[in-house]
Amino acid sequence: MTLPLLRISELRKQFSGVEVLKGINLEVRIGETVAILGASGSGKSTLLRCVNCLEVASGGSIWVGDELMGYRQGSGETVRRLTESQIAVQRRNVGMVFQNFNLFPHWTVLQNITDGPRSILKLSKADAIERSMTLLARVGLADRANAYPRQLSGGQQQRVAIARALALEPALLLFDEPTSALDPENVSEVTDVMAALAASGATMLVVTHELGFARAAADRVVFMDGGVILEQGSPTEVFDHSQQPRTREFLRKTLV
Amino acid sequence: MATLPSNQTDFELPLTQHPVDVAHALAPRRPATWVLSIITVVVAAQIVHLFLTNPNFEWDVVGQYLNSETVLQGVVMTLFLTVTAMTIGLVLGGVLAVCRLSDNTLLRVLASSYIWLFRGTPQLVQLIFWFNIGLLVPVLSIGIPFGPTFASIESNTLVTPLLAAIVGLGLHDAAYQAEIYRAGLISVDEGQLEAAQALGMKPVRVFFRIQLPQAMRFIVPPTFNSIIALVKGTSLVSVIGGAELLFSVKEIYSQTYQTVPLLIVASIWYLFITTVLNGVQFFIERHYGRGASRKSSSSLVARFFDRRAAERTLNRGMES
Numbered sequence: 001m002t003l004p005l006l007r008i009s010e011l012r013k014q015f016s017g018v019e020v021l022k023g024i025n026l027e028v029r030i031g032e033t034v035a036i037l038g039a040s041g042s043g044k045s046t047l048l049r050c051v052n053c054l055e056v057a058s059g060g061s062i063w064v065g066d067e068l069m070g071y072r073q074g075s076g077e078t079v080r081r082l083t084e085s086q087i088a089v090q091r092r093n094v095g096m097v098f099q100n101f102n103l104f105p106h107w108t109v110l111q112n113i114t115d116g117p118r119s120i121l122k123l124s125k126a127d128a129i130e131r132s133m134t135l136l137a138r139v140g141l142a143d144r145a146n147a148y149p150r151q152l153s154g155g156q157q158q159r160v161a162i163a164r165a166l167a168l169e170p171a172l173l174l175f176d177e178p179t180s181a182l183d184p185e186n187v188s189e190v191t192d193v194m195a196a197l198a199a200s201g202a203t204m205l206v207v208t209h210e211l212g213f214a215r216a217a218a219d220r221v222v223f224m225d226g227g228v229i230l231e232q233g234s235p236t237e238v239f240d241h242s243q244q245p246r247t248r249e250f251l252r253k254t255l256v
Numbered sequence: 257m258a259t260l261p262s263n264q265t266d267f268e269l270p271l272t273q274h275p276v277d278v279a280h281a282l283a284p285r286r287p288a289t290w291v292l293s294i295i296t297v298v299v300a301a302q303i304v305h306l307f308l309t310n311p312n313f314e315w316d317v318v319g320q321y322l323n324s325e326t327v328l329q330g331v332v333m334t335l336f337l338t339v340t341a342m343t344i345g346l347v348l349g350g351v352l353a354v355c356r357l358s359d360n361t362l363l364r365v366l367a368s369s370y371i372w373l374f375r376g377t378p379q380l381v382q383l384i385f386w387f388n389i390g391l392l393v394p395v396l397s398i399g400i401p402f403g404p405t406f407a408s409i410e411s412n413t414l415v416t417p418l419l420a421a422i423v424g425l426g427l428h429d430a431a432y433q434a435e436i437y438r439a440g441l442i443s444v445d446e447g448q449l450e451a452a453q454a455l456g457m458k459p460v461r462v463f464f465r466i467q468l469p470q471a472m473r474f475i476v477p478p479t480f481n482s483i484i485a486l487v488k489g490t491s492l493v494s495v496i497g498g499a500e501l502l503f504s505v506k507e508i509y510s511q512t513y514q515t516v517p518l519l520i521v522a523s524i525w526y527l528f529i530t531t532v533l534n535g536v537q538f539f540i541e542r543h544y545g546r547g548a549s550r551k552s553s554s555s556l557v558a559r560f561f562d563r564r565a566a567e568r569t570l571n572r573g574m575e576s
Contacts, residue, residue, distance in 0.1 A: 089456065091453065091455070095455075104470075105470065106546050150547060165454075
């Protein structure tokens with residue numbers, strides 16, 4: 001069994017007194033794709049955002065490889081919070097794709113993708129463009145390199161966002177409801193790209209409502225409810241042989 | 257079930273010899289528009305006629321002084337004051353805006369207090385105050401706080417009308433500019449900042465490469481508003497004896513009593529400067545409007561350059 005790349009232990013998160021994560025334990029091994037399901041308000045997006053420190057956890061710990069996300073262990077028991085600049089360095093190993101794409105509208109598609117390799121990985125301009133064009137070809141958008149994001153459809157924007165995240169070659173990819181803002185007919189063009197990524201051995205943590213994608217592409221499905229992980233297992237175990245009435249109720253309502 | 261009024265259900269289709277085609281329909285009649293248009297044109301013509309024929313405007317005097325040395329020196333001083341005060345305003349305003357949006361409470365309080373003070377008192381009062389700073393602080397010194405001093409100078413020697421004007425206009429402008437920046441910065445969607453952070457960009461880069469360029473679309477129009485206000489605001493400096501444009505024409509008309517034509521001279525120069533600024537604003541706005549529209553660049557020239565750029569990047573992509 002391969003090593004866990006992501007190790008979340010006893011993760012807690014409060015928003016002004018309200019506990020939205022109540023002690024989450026989750027591991028994701030290298031090459032594994034884990035889908036997180038759950039009703040809105042179950043804490044699944046918050047969990048994902050804690051992994052790359054967009055939210056500051058209230059307790060517990062998150063390890064990506066040998067990095068304690070957001071913190072540094074001092075001598076003995078002391079743990080010290082990192083500065084934003086130090087967290088930025090840690091985040092380079094964790095790519096993220098957002099529900100609303102969040103492409104930079106003042107940059108072309110190509111600039112959106114080349115900026116990371118150029119400024120962070122210090123690639124030469126030619127190398128950065130070559131890498132970006134390869135990634136754009138992989139998501140089927142090589143011909144839109146010089147378009148601005150607002151000139152693209154939602155599905156196209158999300159595929160560019162995936163290429164942008166991949167350009168830094170992160171060890172772990174986070175997807176926060178990547179198809180929820182799309183028109184129904186554009187969902188599959190994005191989930192197809194994600195399924196191909198999963199099949200190619202990427203390590204992915206995906207918050208999604210696309211049960212079809214979760215069943216087909218995920219190695220493991222996690223069902224969250226009320227800030228805890230209620231149930232997890234292979235897609236077959238969770239979808240077809242769920243042990244929890246709450247999971248079965250959620251699946252029944254979502255599939256209708 | 258309620259029945260519809262008979263006049264709505266009970267109608268016959270008009271029988272027409274020919275099928276109707278609206279392609280060549282006439283415009284609707286708008287008599288009120290016509291009447292109002294004629295009145296407007298007549299009034300406008302009267303105003304133009306007044307300007308051209310009223311001898312009190314003394315257009316020959318206007319022509320005589322428009323390029324006179326005193327007036328041109330005033331124009332240069334007005335431009336100098338505008339540029340220096342604007343520079344102070346743009347830089348200090350930026351610092352204040354960042355402080356006001358900072359997580360650090362001390363910085364936030366300092367910036368808010370500054371804005372409260374300089375935005376809350378009249379610009380003219382501030383100018384006169386700076387000009388008379390010697391009454392409050394007779395001697396300015398450099399040294400260790402509460403310790404020995406290394407050098408000192410009398411305030412009245414240091415603070416000339418020019419310096420008082422630059423400081424007075426600049427510090428006042430900074431308070432307004434800070435709020436313009438802040439409005440622009442907070443208008444950028446939070447998702448943009450999160451995406452930049454998620455890509456591992458450090459805070460300074462997130463600010464300068466992602467937040468500020470997008471904020472500029474909202475910063476540029478009010479900034480030009482305030483620069484134009486500043487151009488005209490420099491005329492307040494005449495009160496403390498700064499030899500700017502209004503002061504120069506006043507100097508002339510106080511001797512010749514040609515008040516109206518000389519005020520027209522000043523107005524023509526103010527209008528000239530603000531017109532140039534309008535043009536600059538157009539180009540800057542277009543620059544920061546990149547990617548803002550769903551459509552491709554609107555003008556032919558812009559489209560030409562965009563296509564050239566696209567071809568270049570594509571070629572480079574293919575070669576490598």
